[in-house]
Amino acid sequence: MENIQAVKQRFEIIGNDPKLNRAIEKAIQVAPTDISVLVTGESGVGKESIPKIIHSLSSRKHNKYIAVNCGAIPEGTIDSELFGHEKGSFTGATATRSGYFEEADGGTIFLDEVGELPLPTQVRLLRVLENGEFMKVGSSKIQKTNVRIVAATNVKMGEAIEKGKFREDLYYRLSTVEISLPPLRDRGEDIHLLFRKFASDFAQKYKMPTIRLNEDAVDLLLQYNWGGNIRQLRNITEQLSVLEQKRDISFTTLKHYLPHVGSNLPAVINTKKQSSDFSSEREILYKVLFDMQRDINDLKKLTMELMNSGNSSAVKEQNANLINKIYADDDEDQESPLSEFIEEQEPAESPKVELLNAHQKAKDTLEDKYHFAEEIEEEESLSLQDKELELIKKSLEKHEGKRKEAANELGISERTLYRKIKQYNL
Numbered sequence: 001m002e003n004i005q006a007v008k009q010r011f012e013i014i015g016n017d018p019k020l021n022r023a024i025e026k027a028i029q030v031a032p033t034d035i036s037v038l039v040t041g042e043s044g045v046g047k048e049s050i051p052k053i054i055h056s057l058s059s060r061k062h063n064k065y066i067a068v069n070c071g072a073i074p075e076g077t078i079d080s081e082l083f084g085h086e087k088g089s090f091t092g093a094t095a096t097r098s099g100y101f102e103e104a105d106g107g108t109i110f111l112d113e114v115g116e117l118p119l120p121t122q123v124r125l126l127r128v129l130e131n132g133e134f135m136k137v138g139s140s141k142i143q144k145t146n147v148r149i150v151a152a153t154n155v156k157m158g159e160a161i162e163k164g165k166f167r168e169d170l171y172y173r174l175s176t177v178e179i180s181l182p183p184l185r186d187r188g189e190d191i192h193l194l195f196r197k198f199a200s201d202f203a204q205k206y207k208m209p210t211i212r213l214n215e216d217a218v219d220l221l222l223q224y225n226w227g228g229n230i231r232q233l234r235n236i237t238e239q240l241s242v243l244e245q246k247r248d249i250s251f252t253t254l255k256h257y258l259p260h261v262g263s264n265l266p267a268v269i270n271t272k273k274q275s276s277d278f279s280s281e282r283e284i285l286y287k288v289l290f291d292m293q294r295d296i297n298d299l300k301k302l303t304m305e306l307m308n309s310g311n312s313s314a315v316k317e318q319n320a321n322l323i324n325k326i327y328a329d330d331d332e333d334q335e336s337p338l339s340e341f342i343e344e345q346e347p348a349e350s351p352k353v354e355l356l357n358a359h360q361k362a363k364d365t366l367e368d369k370y371h372f373a374e375e376i377e378e379e380e381s382l383s384l385q386d387k388e389l390e391l392i393k394k395s396l397e398k399h400e401g402k403r404k405e406a407a408n409e410l411g412i413s414e415r416t417l418y419r420k421i422k423q424y425n426l
Contacts, residue, residue, distance in 0.1 A: 007027075007053055007057075010056075011053060014194050016190065019186070020181065023181050026179050027054050030177050031055075031057035032058060033058075034058075036150070036151070036176045037175075037179060038151050038174045038175035038179070039051065039150065039152040039153075040179070040180045040181070041180055041181035041183070042154050044184075046230050047154075047181055051065075051152070052065070055110075058148065060148055065108045066104045068081070068111055070117050078118065081100060083102075083135065083136055084101075085099075086138040090137070093137075093138070102145060104145075104147050105145045108149075109148070111150070111151040111152070112151075114152065115157065115165075122166065122167045126167065129174070132146060157171050184233060185226045185229075192218055192222065195213070199211050199240075211244065211247050212248055216250065217250055217254045220255065236257050240257060392417070392424065392426065396426065
């Protein structure tokens with residue numbers, strides 16, 4: 001049995017991280033057997049190296065090794081690609097064709113992104129794993145194959161099983177042994193080792209001096225999140241090698257090539273749809289109503305100060321900004337009820353009854369605005385509801401009642417469309 005260091009040199013694997021070493025050790029241990037292996041890890045961590053190690057150290061090493069990217073094959077043709085098809089089994093099948101499982105008989109087949117397989121194909125794959133049997137598309141003849149299957153995925157299989165996107169029984173058949181590769185951000189000093197390896201490779205490829213990082217740039221390299229893992233690190237190293245005139249890379253230079261610097265979290269992609277005009281208008285109306293409520297509270301406070309002090313001129317001078325803010329929306333020619341009262345009153349008088357009347361008039365003014373805003377919201381809601389009903393009717397007529405196509409055009413789910421149809425009695 002080869003040791004870990006020899007395997008690393010053979011397959012050009014860089015790094016000394018304990019988790020990486022453990023993954024390679026497990027690959028070496030399972031290689032002589034025929035048990036199925038599932039390799040897990042984020043996209044770009046180098047999962048494709050593990051099946052190569054397993055195949056090269058197994059008794060099947062002199063037979064075929066076929067790697068298949070399940071996520072890159074269209075759903076309509078994946079069964080044909082994997083299991084083959086008979087002549088005339090579907091449009092375009094002008095001849096009988098062997099699939100990957102037939103071609104790899106006696107060898108190893110690597111199913112990359114196995115989590116992307118459609119459910120019908122998962123059933124066929126389960127049969128191959130259980131008894132080595134499969135049927136070509138369009139054939140009723142059972143064929144046998146002796147294939148070692150190694151699969152890989154960056155999908156969280158537990159969540160995929162819960163959502164019904166992946167069969168639980170297939171998962172347990174594939175993951176007899178599970179090998180997990182750590183993300184680049186968890187591999188410490190391996191990041192700089194990989195950078196130096198890539199920098200040397202690109203220097204030879206483009207016939208130029210090798211780039212080097214100063215201490216601050218190395219610190220940034222180690223602290224960065226590396227959401228794209230080794231693939232992202234390799235691409236950035238190549239960019240620096242080609243684009244930078246200076247071979248000594250500083251912190252500032254490296255920072256320009258790293259997206260989202262300053263965050264150790266992956267970039268969040270906003271998948272939410274933009275809020276509708278209706279939602280935006282509601283938010284504006286709510287803000288207006290909250291502002292009105294605050295103005296009413298300020299008005300109560302101002303009235304109490306007038307009642308307690310008895311000196312309306314002093315109170316008016318102290319609260320000039322508050323009065324202007326409350327009545328900023330009024331016409332210039334029309335003074336507010338409270339301002340009008342203050343102008344008319346002599347400092348010595350200040351009857352509480354008239355103060356309360358003035359307060360009530362001002363409050364009524366604000367409440368009128370409040371009710372007006374409510375009326376606007378109600379009318380707008382009805383108008384948008386009519387528009388929604390009209391759009392749904394037109395879309396259904398256009399697609400001759402086909403809900404799926406209508407839902408796609410409207411930008412909503414088929415389930416939501418069904419609910420709207422029921423709501424509007426269409």
